[in-house]
Amino acid sequence: MLRHSAAAVVLSLALAGTAYAQTSVPPNQVSAFHDTSMLKPPAGAKVAILEWEDLECPACGHAFPIVHSAAAHYHIPIVERDFPLQMHIWSKKAALYARYMHDKISPDFALEYRREVFASQFRISSMDDLESFTRTYMQKGGKQLPFVVDPDGKLQKEIDADFNLGVQLNITETPTIIVATAHHWIQVKDVSQLYTAIDQANALAAKEGPATPAKAPVARKK
Numbered sequence: 001m002l003r004h005s006a007a008a009v010v011l012s013l014a015l016a017g018t019a020y021a022q023t024s025v026p027p028n029q030v031s032a033f034h035d036t037s038m039l040k041p042p043a044g045a046k047v048a049i050l051e052w053e054d055l056e057c058p059a060c061g062h063a064f065p066i067v068h069s070a071a072a073h074y075h076i077p078i079v080e081r082d083f084p085l086q087m088h089i090w091s092k093k094a095a096l097y098a099r100y101m102h103d104k105i106s107p108d109f110a111l112e113y114r115r116e117v118f119a120s121q122f123r124i125s126s127m128d129d130l131e132s133f134t135r136t137y138m139q140k141g142g143k144q145l146p147f148v149v150d151p152d153g154k155l156q157k158e159i160d161a162d163f164n165l166g167v168q169l170n171i172t173e174t175p176t177i178i179v180a181t182a183h184h185w186i187q188v189k190d191v192s193q194l195y196t197a198i199d200q201a202n203a204l205a206a207k208e209g210p211a212t213p214a215k216a217p218v219a220r221k222k
Contacts, residue, residue, distance in 0.1 A: 021184050025193040025200075034170040039178050039185040046205040047076045047198065050178040050185075052083035052166045055098070056091035060175045061118035063191045067177065070194050074202070081162035083174055090130040092159065097134050097145075099155040105143060113137055181205040
């Protein structure tokens with residue numbers, strides 16, 4: 001995986017100047033975003049990965065292990081947001097199941113569910129397939145899927161909040177991956193260059209003051 005040297009990063013920052021507040025890897029591929037005020041790390045973090053994902057999206061499945069490996073390598077948080085695309089028939093329900101597991105069982109249990117859903121997309125072609133897959137996953141963990149997962153609609157509101165933030169940003173594809181610092185953000189258009197983006201963000205963060213976190217719904221963080 002290509003990595004920038006510290007000298008190359010410093011040189012690129014000097015050449016980019018203030019325009020580097022928004023950039024991409026590869027260069028010059030920034031999407032036509034609207035309200036980018038939300039593109040900041042959570043409180044206490046200098047650098048974070050922000051991601052909007054769809055559990056039925058093959059590209060999201062490809063990105064998932066890379067994103068989580070990078071976050072673990074650099075010891076930075078991931079702020080994952082659900083963005084179920086209208087064309088996908090079961091992604092919203094899968095996100096609902098993942099939210100239930102996160103809140104009622106454990107974040108790790110929910111994270112592993114997402115990992116297994118991504119790995120098993122080719123076997124899930126209907127809502128019935130998803131329910132069967134989810135019940136099997138729960139049983140393997142010694143749990144049972146309740147008849148009603150979200151009786152008060154709280155979890156669906158969280159998913160809708162994530163989706164609405166994506167609309168506000170003007171997301172047009174999944175995954176949408178951003179590496180953010182207090183005052184800069186880098187869109188990762190090619191996930192194989194995620195480590196490069198984090199190297200650049202760390203160089204930027206070293207020169208910045210403390211972050212003012214964006215005001216947004218509570219995010220799932222790792």
